[in-house]
Amino acid sequence: MTDIQEITVQDLKHLVSERAIQGETVLLNMGPQHPSTHGVLRLLLELDGEVVVSCIPDIGFLHTGIEKNMEAKTYAKAEVMSDRLDYMNTVGNNLAYSLAVEKLVDLDVPARAQSIRVILTELQRFASHLVWLGTSALDLAAMSMFLYCFREREYILDVMEMCSGQRMMTTYIRPGGLWRDVPVEFEAAVRDILKKFPKRIDEYEALLTRNPLMLDRTYGIGKLTGEECLNFGVTGPMLRASGIAWDLRKDRPYCGYEQYDFKVPTRTEGDVYARYLVRLEEMRQALKIVQQALDKMPLGPVRSQNRKYVPPPRSEIGVSMEALIHHFKLWTEGYSAPKGAIYSAVESPRGELGVYLESDGGPKPYRIHWRTPSFDNLQSLPAMSKGVLVADLVAIIGSVDIVLGDVDR
Amino acid sequence: MGIEQKLGNLGVATTTLEQAVAWSRTNAMWPMLFGLACCAIEMMSAQAAHYDMSRFGMELMRPSPRQSDLMIVAGRVTRKMAPVLRRLYDQMPEPKWVISMGDCASCGGVFNNYAIVQGVDEVVPVDVYVAGCPPRPEALIHGVLRLYEKVQSMKFAEVKS
Amino acid sequence: MEKKLQPILEKLEKEFGTAVSEYRGDTSAVLPAEKIVAACQRLQDLGFELLSALTAVDYWPEEKPRFHVIYQFTSISLNLVLTLRVPVPGIKPSLPTISHIFRNANWRERELWDMFGIKFHGHPDLRRILMPADWEGHPLRKDYPLGYEEPQFTFNYEEINLRKPYAKE
Numbered sequence: 172m173t174d175i176q177e178i179t180v181q182d183l184k185h186l187v188s189e190r191a192i193q194g195e196t197v198l199l200n201m202g203p204q205h206p207s208t209h210g211v212l213r214l215l216l217e218l219d220g221e222v223v224v225s226c227i228p229d230i231g232f233l234h235t236g237i238e239k240n241m242e243a244k245t246y247a248k249a250e251v252m253s254d255r256l257d258y259m260n261t262v263g264n265n266l267a268y269s270l271a272v273e274k275l276v277d278l279d280v281p282a283r284a285q286s287i288r289v290i291l292t293e294l295q296r297f298a299s300h301l302v303w304l305g306t307s308a309l310d311l312a313a314m315s316m317f318l319y320c321f322r323e324r325e326y327i328l329d330v331m332e333m334c335s336g337q338r339m340m341t342t343y344i345r346p347g348g349l350w351r352d353v354p355v356e357f358e359a360a361v362r363d364i365l366k367k368f369p370k371r372i373d374e375y376e377a378l379l380t381r382n383p384l385m386l387d388r389t390y391g392i393g394k395l396t397g398e399e400c401l402n403f404g405v406t407g408p409m410l411r412a413s414g415i416a417w418d419l420r421k422d423r424p425y426c427g428y429e430q431y432d433f434k435v436p437t438r439t440e441g442d443v444y445a446r447y448l449v450r451l452e453e454m455r456q457a458l459k460i461v462q463q464a465l466d467k468m469p470l471g472p473v474r475s476q477n478r479k480y481v482p483p484p485r486s487e488i489g490v491s492m493e494a495l496i497h498h499f500k501l502w503t504e505g506y507s508a509p510k511g512a513i514y515s516a517v518e519s520p521r522g523e524l525g526v527y528l529e530s531d532g533g534p535k536p537y538r539i540h541w542r543t544p545s546f547d548n549l550q551s552l553p554a555m556s557k558g559v560l561v562a563d564l565v566a567i568i569g570s571v572d573i574v575l576g577d578v579d580r
Numbered sequence: 581m582g583i584e585q586k587l588g589n590l591g592v593a594t595t596t597l598e599q600a601v602a603w604s605r606t607n608a609m610w611p612m613l614f615g616l617a618c619c620a621i622e623m624m625s626a627q628a629a630h631y632d633m634s635r636f637g638m639e640l641m642r643p644s645p646r647q648s649d650l651m652i653v654a655g656r657v658t659r660k661m662a663p664v665l666r667r668l669y670d671q672m673p674e675p676k677w678v679i680s681m682g683d684c685a686s687c688g689g690v691f692n693n694y695a696i697v698q699g700v701d702e703v704v705p706v707d708v709y710v711a712g713c714p715p716r717p718e719a720l721i722h723g724v725l726r727l728y729e730k731v732q733s734m735k736f737a738e739v740k741s
Numbered sequence: 742m743e744k745k746l747q748p749i750l751e752k753l754e755k756e757f758g759t760a761v762s763e764y765r766g767d768t769s770a771v772l773p774a775e776k777i778v779a780a781c782q783r784l785q786d787l788g789f790e791l792l793s794a795l796t797a798v799d800y801w802p803e804e805k806p807r808f809h810v811i812y813q814f815t816s817i818s819l820n821l822v823l824t825l826r827v828p829v830p831g832i833k834p835s836l837p838t839i840s841h842i843f844r845n846a847n848w849r850e851r852e853l854w855d856m857f858g859i860k861f862h863g864h865p866d867l868r869r870i871l872m873p874a875d876w877e878g879h880p881l882r883k884d885y886p887l888g889y890e891e892p893q894f895t896f897n898y899e900e901i902n903l904r905k906p907y908a909k910e
Contacts, residue, residue: 203664206613206643210620211661231871232661233617236695236888239881243889252690258618274765302621321628328625339618339714401790401817404845417817511764514794514813514824525794527811542794542813547845576617579871660873666908687893694880694888695872702906 196224203232207310207565210575216561223564226556228549233579238539245505245534246272246346254340256541257577259302262295263519265344270425271515271526272346275508278480283471284348285427289464290361291343293457298327299520300454304375307569311388316378323371330360347481348474358465365462372454389443393555393567396441404547407522409571412449413441419518431463443570480506505534521545521572545577602732605675606637612648612672613641616655619682619714623654626717636724645671656684657697669704677731679723680706683713746821749787753780769824774836777827781812781839789814789823795849797857801883807831808859835860856881
């Protein structure tokens with residue numbers, strides 16, 4: 172365990188302005204434990220009174236070594252760790268991992284599994300945006316939004332628990348399909364959600380969208396143009412709020428998204444208010460996708476029949492010798508992937524979530540790298556926050572929608 | 581016995597000093613905001629309207645360690661974060677308690693590697709461990725109630741000054 | 742291979758001498774370390790505005806090359822993706838920086854220095870980003886141990902209890 176280090180201005184000479192070295196401006200530590208930083212993020216602020224002159228983020232307080240730990244586990248066991256990366260989008264992480272493994276070993280997925288995957292991923296996107304809305308409104312002192320959003324989230328977590336037994340870290344989407352078929356109460360619960368939620372979103376809009384306090388605190392703050400966004404590698408709602416309509420679900424579709432009809436909301440101002448509007452509209456579009464997927468859901472199996480990678484159902488093990496052997500091999504040794512490297516990306520609520528997976532022919536991933544969106548989105552924070560007040564900085568951090576598990580891995 | 585019969589309807593209650601002190605400590609224990617990772621989301625759910633923790637006295641979470649008496653370590657503690665955790669624990673005034681919420685804080689959880697402290701009891705002394713990955717809000721509330729039972733059975737002399 | 746990618750690959754092959762390969766629909770090009778800055782600038786001019794990922798693979802105990810650094814580019818205007826691989830030797834690994842072309846390479850190269858020990862010339866601020874500042878070693882290298890601690894079951898409960906560093910008050 173290392174001790175706390177004293178850092179002087181001399182160590183950070185190259186990052187702060189001249190005035191800090193002369194002592195005109197103050198270096199303030201907005202430490203890892205702070206109510207507004209949405210996790211363990213440390214910001215070194217150089218302040219001239221209340222105005223931020225420069226802002227230096229210090230990350231790594233949640234670095235879990237997931238990439239190295241996954242190299243020590245087989246493909247099936249490593250998926251459990253992928254949930255815990257971006258803990259607001261757990262189903263999406265499982266989907267990214269499953270798509271990467273399926274691309275590497277060239278595995279097919281039946282159509283029913285694709286549509287259930289889409290339903291759960293869009294519900295998870297809705298839940299993630301609810302937490303964003305609740306916590307960033309809480310930072311702007313709109314406390315009732317926090318309570319409303321978490322009330323809505325309980326319905327979605329009930330659906331997750333119904334399918335997989337767990338509220339958050341489900342590991343329900345596995346390479347080859349799903350873990351098991353959805354129970355009979357699933358459709359009724361999701362239709363109930365689809366009936367109730369549009370009115371709730373109208374409630375949020377009535378509270379915040381034309382509220383003069385909200386407009387004062389967020390309109391015109393933290394602007395980023397489209398080219399700056401691309402140069403910083405920013406993707407997701409931040410990029411779409413700055414004018415560039417790039418959504419991996421529409422432009423490089425996966426998992427059957429091309430059959431669904433939905434809009435990709437875009438705005439041009441690129442400030443905190445525009446990002447708020449984009450995410451609110453994304454919540455409505457997520458409900459639209461769930462409606463279409465639920466109506467079109469075909470009947471059929473939910474797992475691939477390729478027994479080299481997907482375990483057989485338990486009922487078959489008693490009657491078939493091959494099923495027993497496959498089960499044994501998959502549980503003891505695990506399946507091996509052919510030698511090669513791929514990159515596969517999905518659209519998470521924060522941006523492009525990519526997986527670089529390389530295999531050397533063995534049962535464990537030789538190298539897995541997670542391209543997480545919050546890492547690049549956070550790099551744009553110093554550029555957005557020159558010359559703003561500290562209170563505006565809190566609003567900007569809320570609009571970037573970082574999840575520190577995503578940044579630090 | 582005699583004095584209660586005489587005072588009867590005057591609205592006076594008699595008790596021991598330890599019971600009174602324990603009652604005041606448990607009825608308004610303020611937790612310090614120490615949400616690190618996924619367990620923090622379940623802690624926020626426990627604080628929100630569905631599983632209300634305000635019924636148990638935890639009306640709000642204080643971000644400042646000087647004003648809180650309970651630290652709920654929710655989430656995985658890395659080796660970079662451990663000295664910060666210890667410093668915040670030292671800044672809390674006595675009497676203070678620690679709940680270690682979740683598997684990663686109790687024993688390292690799923691992660692057995694170079695970057696995660698294997699159990700937060702290597703850094704701070706823990707009173708109640710709540711298991712789960714992440715524990716349900718009801719499990720956290722159960723852990724809080726067990727802590728209340730522990731506080732109520734604490735003798736005065738046991739509290740360190 | 743996508744048709745729009747073909748002329749771009751031909752330009753790359755002519756100017757930088759890349760070797761192109763394809764696997765499961767992904768195209769990747771290998772090129773030597775000294776040409777990477779010019780190649781990235783050329784790709785940005787040709788329409789690849791977004792650097793999606795910058796990562797590395799360690800092939801220890803193979804020494805030549807020990808690392809492969811992987812650059813993943815996305816073109817939004819042309820809807821294409823392309824991977825560049827650069828082999829880097831194991832003794833004093835280093836590469837020129839591209840943080841003046843793509844600004845998100847700044848933190849990504851710091852992460853590669855932290856995790857693999859690959860130095861980047863010309864980087865404005867090369868220090869550790871994910872590990873504590875006084876950490877020794879580069880964790881994602883294959884010869885760095887995982888740090889696995891023995892789990893405490895009932896049969897070895899007492900002996901691990903004795904050597905586990907519990908906190909004092």
